[in-house]
Amino acid sequence: MPDLRTNLYDLTREELRLLLVRWGFSPVHAARLWSYLYLGLADSFDAMPELPAKARDRLAAAAGIGMLPTALATDSADGFTRKFLLALPDGERIETVLMRYTGRVTACVSSQVGCAMGCVFCATGQMGYTRHLTPGEIVAQAVHVARALRSPPPIQCQLLVDVVGKTHRGQHGPSGDPTPRLRNVVLMGMGEPLHNYDAVMHAVDILRDPNGLALGAERITLSTVGVVPGILRLAVEKRPLHLAVSLHAATQAERAALVPAAKKWPLDELMAACRTYSEATGRRIFYEWTLIEGQNDSADQARAVGHLLRGLPAQVNLIPLNPTAGYDGTPTRGEAAKRFQKILAEEFDLPSTVRQRRGIDIAAGCGQLAAG
Numbered sequence: 001m002p003d004l005r006t007n008l009y010d011l012t013r014e015e016l017r018l019l020l021v022r023w024g025f026s027p028v029h030a031a032r033l034w035s036y037l038y039l040g041l042a043d044s045f046d047a048m049p050e051l052p053a054k055a056r057d058r059l060a061a062a063a064g065i066g067m068l069p070t071a072l073a074t075d076s077a078d079g080f081t082r083k084f085l086l087a088l089p090d091g092e093r094i095e096t097v098l099m100r101y102t103g104r105v106t107a108c109v110s111s112q113v114g115c116a117m118g119c120v121f122c123a124t125g126q127m128g129y130t131r132h133l134t135p136g137e138i139v140a141q142a143v144h145v146a147r148a149l150r151s152p153p154p155i156q157c158q159l160l161v162d163v164v165g166k167t168h169r170g171q172h173g174p175s176g177d178p179t180p181r182l183r184n185v186v187l188m189g190m191g192e193p194l195h196n197y198d199a200v201m202h203a204v205d206i207l208r209d210p211n212g213l214a215l216g217a218e219r220i221t222l223s224t225v226g227v228v229p230g231i232l233r234l235a236v237e238k239r240p241l242h243l244a245v246s247l248h249a250a251t252q253a254e255r256a257a258l259v260p261a262a263k264k265w266p267l268d269e270l271m272a273a274c275r276t277y278s279e280a281t282g283r284r285i286f287y288e289w290t291l292i293e294g295q296n297d298s299a300d301q302a303r304a305v306g307h308l309l310r311g312l313p314a315q316v317n318l319i320p321l322n323p324t325a326g327y328d329g330t331p332t333r334g335e336a337a338k339r340f341q342k343i344l345a346e347e348f349d350l351p352s353t354v355r356q357r358r359g360i361d362i363a364a365g366c367g368q369l370a371a372g
């Protein structure tokens with residue numbers, strides 16, 4: 001039987017206030033409930049003693065805290081990545097990743113069960129599309145990670161951070177607070193976030209609320225394969241988030257071979273939309289480039305992306321291919337990645353990074369999530 005009760009994680013603070021007022025409770029009770037949900041990370045109404053018993057009874061009857069139970073949690077050998085397989089109420093499953101590196105704590109959250117975009121090297125794309133996530137199911141993943149941070153890190157991580165003292169200080173607050181806070185969310189998990197635009201933006205509003213998880217504008221990054229209508233809508237709405245666009249190739253034919261969605265939204269339309277977005281928002285776009293040996297990592301291809309992005313506020317994120325069962329390409333090796341980066345920097349003055357390969361041993365890397 002589906003649970004027809006209201007999922008409180010679906011509601012913004014204002015929507016929660018209106019709900020409680022409609023039930024005859026005061027805005028003060030609504031504010032307390034919100035604090036219990038997002039500051040206390042409460043997992044039951046019984047853990048909310050400052051709410052009147054009458055309010056708790058009403059909530060228990062008509063609403064639920066849409067937590068997602070962990071079906072499986074796996075830690076990478078270095079202890080810096082933890083992947084959660086989470087169960088949805090209808091029996092579907094998604095994956096969410098907690099990353100504790102580069103001195104930051106980040107949650108990589110999913111926006112759909114599966115994905116319709118079919119990028120050939122991506123495990124989520126290989127599994128096909130099942131359904132959109134609700135706003136509450138997206139928010140619940142961030143809350144899940146925030147809650148996990150309250151538990152001690154795995155043993156290997158403790159050992160490593162003790163050895164690497166700098167990392168230890170970076171992960172914990174300047175006050176030496178041993179409980180790191182969730183500070184960053186990347187919508188780079190399973191699914192194409194702009195294919196589920198309304199639910200994702202509703203979730204972003206909840207995640208950003210300054211009285212809740214308080215993830216600021218610089219703390220949420222959305223990655224798209226290039227859904228042109230969504231990018232144009234973001235340009236109009238000027239949403240305060242970072243935008244990453246997966247490029248992977250600098251010609252239409254090469255891109256369409258890797259990213260089938262490019263047939264629907266061709267490269268020239270995508271670049272026009274990116275230009276519109278940057279002009280409207282004044283924001284730089286992160287262009288992602290999965291480096292596949294012999295496929296898109298030549299000097300000529302580096303020059304092609306340089307020409308394509310010339311004049312745009314841009315940074316290129318180079319991501320050596322991560323292994324998946326359904327694609328047999330190999331990642332570009334270190335020297336070739338460095339050559340690619342050098343061409344972008346020296347010939348086009350284009351900043352770039354090469355993504356650290358972390359969490360690969362537990363299939364938690366970019367393009368590896370598959371809820372399996």
Ligand code: SF4
Binds near residue numbers: 123124
């Ligand atoms: S890379 Fe992103 S958009 Fe492409 S199939 Fe995977 S999840 Fe979907």
